Amino acid sequence: MSKKNDATPLAQKQEVKPEKMYPTDKLLMSRQLSGYQQDFARAVLKEPAYTIAGAKAALDKAWKGEG
Numbered sequence: 001m002s003k004k005n006d007a008t009p010l011a012q013k014q015e016v017k018p019e020k021m022y023p024t025d026k027l028l029m030s031r032q033l034s035g036y037q038q039d040f041a042r043a044v045l046k047e048p049a050y051t052i053a054g055a056k057a058a059l060d061k062a063w064k065g066e067g
Helices: 024-027 037-043 053-063
Strands: none
Touching: 024 037, 024 053, 037 053
């Protein structure tokens, strides 16, 4: 007897959690953003909180002159 194959991939079964938001001041002092010049980062990150990925994306976009 063969088992019935479950067609749903494992990735779809896992609950997707939203990324954690961090206060901008904490991000500016974090190791995650240590590669960015702090004055530049402070000028670009105007929102009260960001995800790590969101903050990096905003900084990269500004650095490339796209924003």
